[in-house]
Amino acid sequence: MPDFTIETTYHLPVFRHRTYAAATLEAACRAAVEDDNWDLAEKDYDSSGEVHITCVWEGAHSAYTGPSVQVPSQFDEAVQRRARHFEILLGLLKIFFDDAHAAQPPSLDWLARSAWEIARGEAILGNAPDPDKPVEPPKANHVLARLQEEQVRNAIAAVLEVDDNFRALSPTAVTDDDIHTACLTIATTMDVSGCFRQCRIPGSACGDPRSASSAPD
Structure with a gap:
């Protein structure tokens, strides 16, 4: 069987405890990060990182000399x-x-x-390898009607100008909550069966929504 030279790695945290005088907590943290004096550093063996593969070469004892091969994705850190x-x-x-x-x-x-x-x-x-085959994308959606709340606000003023029933109502009196409630009511009570009856597949007449065609979203 073939030989492989494998480089395994783990990260060992190093920490230190020092006191910093600063006007704010953020300034103290910045001073600690920028401090390059690590004479009092200690190693935290209890918090060492996972062992992972960083390089692989074909052949025995071939580190940095033999041809390298790609590390399987599940063995990356x-x-x-x-x-x-x-x-x-x-x-x-x-x-x-x-x-x-x-x-x-x-x-x-x-x-x-x-x-x-x-x-x-x-x-x-799941610490598994990357999928190597294209994943089936989700099927296209078909929307018979779209009701967008942000567009309702723009239409309110125009509606109030032409509808005498709402002449006493000003656009500012209609709140966002009113629009949201009205849109929910329309979405839950609207009868779309007529839309299905009007759908047609080329070469046939169908009223069955399961076989109806519509414009893709």
């Missing part, structure tokens, strides 16, 4: 693995937040990437 993944997930969250703010659906490419990163995150939490 877990805290670093999570930190790198956090940056990726934060980037994806920003993309989806911008899409939501612009009221536009995310692209299928980003959905597929997110599905893979979710599977990767679960693998990291």
